[in-house]
Amino acid sequence: MHKDHRDIETEFLEELDRHQGILHKVCFVYSNTSLEKEDLYQEIILQLWKSYPLFKHESAFSTWMYRVALNTALRLTKKSRLFVKTENNPDSWYDIEHSMNKSEDVKILYKAISQLNKVEKAIVLLWLEDKSYEEIADTIGMSVKNISVRLVRIKAKLIELIKKYQ
Amino acid sequence: MKEIDLGKYKSAWKTEQSLVEEKLSRIQIQEFMQSASKNISELFKKGLIIDIIIKVLLTLSFCVLLVLYSNQYRIQLIDAVFILLAIMCTVFQIKVYKKIPDIKNADQNIKSLLYSYIDFYNSKFVISLILTSLTSSLFFISGALYYFYYKYGTIRPFQFDDYLVFGIIIALGFVFSAFVQRKNFNFHIHQLEKSLAEIEQDSIDDSKLKHYKKLNTRNLILYSIILFIGLLLLIYIIFICI
Numbered sequence: 178m179h180k181d182h183r184d185i186e187t188e189f190l191e192e193l194d195r196h197q198g199i200l201h202k203v204c205f206v207y208s209n210t211s212l213e214k215e216d217l218y219q220e221i222i223l224q225l226w227k228s229y230p231l232f233k234h235e236s237a238f239s240t241w242m243y244r245v246a247l248n249t250a251l252r253l254t255k256k257s258r259l260f261v262k263t264e265n266n267p268d269s270w271y272d273i274e275h276s277m278n279k280s281e282d283v284k285i286l287y288k289a290i291s292q293l294n295k296v297e298k299a300i301v302l303l304w305l306e307d308k309s310y311e312e313i314a315d316t317i318g319m320s321v322k323n324i325s326v327r328l329v330r331i332k333a334k335l336i337e338l339i340k341k342y343q
Numbered sequence: 344m345k346e347i348d349l350g351k352y353k354s355a356w357k358t359e360q361s362l363v364e365e366k367l368s369r370i371q372i373q374e375f376m377q378s379a380s381k382n383i384s385e386l387f388k389k390g391l392i393i394d395i396i397i398k399v400l401l402t403l404s405f406c407v408l409l410v411l412y413s414n415q416y417r418i419q420l421i422d423a424v425f426i427l428l429a430i431m432c433t434v435f436q437i438k439v440y441k442k443i444p445d446i447k448n449a450d451q452n453i454k455s456l457l458y459s460y461i462d463f464y465n466s467k468f469v470i471s472l473i474l475t476s477l478t479s480s481l482f483f484i485s486g487a488l489y490y491f492y493y494k495y496g497t498i499r500p501f502q503f504d505d506y507l508v509f510g511i512i513i514a515l516g517f518v519f520s521a522f523v524q525r526k527n528f529n530f531h532i533h534q535l536e537k538s539l540a541e542i543e544q545d546s547i548d549d550s551k552l553k554h555y556k557k558l559n560t561r562n563l564i565l566y567s568i569i570l571f572i573g574l575l576l577l578i579y580i581i582f583i584c585i
C-alpha cells in the first residue's frame with residue numbers, strides 16, 4: 178500500500194524515538210561543546226530524514242541509523258567550532274565537569290575517546306556497542322582484517338589515555 | 344602499575360543510563376527535520392544555485408545591451424560573445440549541480456561516501472569554481488557596458504592604460520573570488536581528505552589523494568590561463584583586427 182508523507186513521517190519519528198540512544202551516543206562522542214552537540218543533532222536528524230525514503234529495511238533500523246549518523250559526523254566540517262582539536266584545552270571538553278551526569282568511568286572514557294581521530298572514534302563507538310567486526314568493517318568500508326588490527330591499536334591507545342586521565 | 348581493564352569501561356558505557364534516557368522532544372526533532380543543512384555539499388549547492396541565477400540575469404542583461412548597442416557591430420559582437428559565455432557557464436553549472444553527491448547517499452559505507460565527495464570536488468569543482476569566479480568579472484563588464492552606453496552612447500576607443508585598468512579590475516575580481524572560494528572549500532575538503540587518509544592508513548596508500556591534489560591545482564592553473572588567454576585574444580581580435 179502506498180504511504181503518504183504523513184505516514185512516512187510518523188513511522189520515521191517512531192523509529193527515531195526508539196533509537197534515540199544511538200543519536201545521543203554519536204553526538205556525545207563527536208562533540209566538544211553543547212553547541213557542537215546541538216549542531217550535530219540537527220545535521221544527523223536532517224540527514225536521517227532525507228535518507229529515510231531510501232531505507233529499504235534490508236538491515237535493522239539501528240544499523241542503518243549508525244551508518245548515516247557516523248557518515249554525517251565524519252563529513253560535517255566547520256571552520257569555527259566543530260571538530261577543533263582540544264587536547265591542550267580540557268576546559269573546552271563537552272561540559273565534562275559541569276552538566277555531565279555520568280559515571281566517573283564514562284567521563285574518563287569520554288576524555289580518552291575525545292583524543293582519538295574521527296575514524297578511530299567511529300570504530301571504537303561501534304566496538305563499544307558490541308557490533309561484530311564484519312559490521313564495523315561494513316560501516317567503515319575497511320576489511321575485517323584491517324578492523325581487527327586497527328582495534329588492537331585503538332585499544333592500546335585508549336588504555337594509555339585512560340591511565341593519563343585516571 | 345595498575346592494569347587497565349577496558350572491559351570495565353565498556354560495561355560502564357553500556358550501562359550508562361544518561362546516554363539512553365536523554366531524549367529530544369518530538370517538536371525538537373521536527374524542527375531539526377526542517378532545518379537547513381550545514382553539510383559541505385549543501386553549502387556548495389546553495390552557492391551554485393545563486394551563481395546560476397546571477398548568470399541567467401547576466402545573460403538577460405547582455406541581451407538588453409545587444410538591443411541598446413544596435414547598429415554598433417563591434418560592440419554587439421563582444422556582447423554576443425559574453426552572452427554565449429554566460430549561457431555556456433550556466434549550462435555547465437547546471438550539469439555540475441546534478442552531479443553533486445546526493446545527501447540521500449548517506450547510508451553508503453564511510454569510505455565510499457568520502458571518496459565520492461572527494462572525487463567530485465577534485466574533478467568538477469575546480470572548473471565550477473572558475474566559472475563561479477567569472478561571474479564577478481562578467482558582472483563588472485556588463486556594468487561597464489551600461490555605464491558607457493548611458494554616458495557616451497558608445498564605447499570610446501581604448502588606450503593602453505584603459506586596457507590595463509579594465510584588465511586589472513576584471514582579473515582582480517576573478518582572482519579574489521576564486522581565492523576566497525578555494526580557501527573556504529579547501530578547508531572543508533581537507534577535513535574530508537584527512538578522514539579518508541585515516542581510513543586508508545592500513546589498506547591502500549594515500550597516493551590517490553596526493554594525485555587528486557596535484558590534479559586539482561594543475562587544473563585550476565591551466566583552466567585559468569586558458570580562460571585569460573581566450574579573453575585577451577577575444578579583445579585583441581575585436582578591437583585591433585576588426
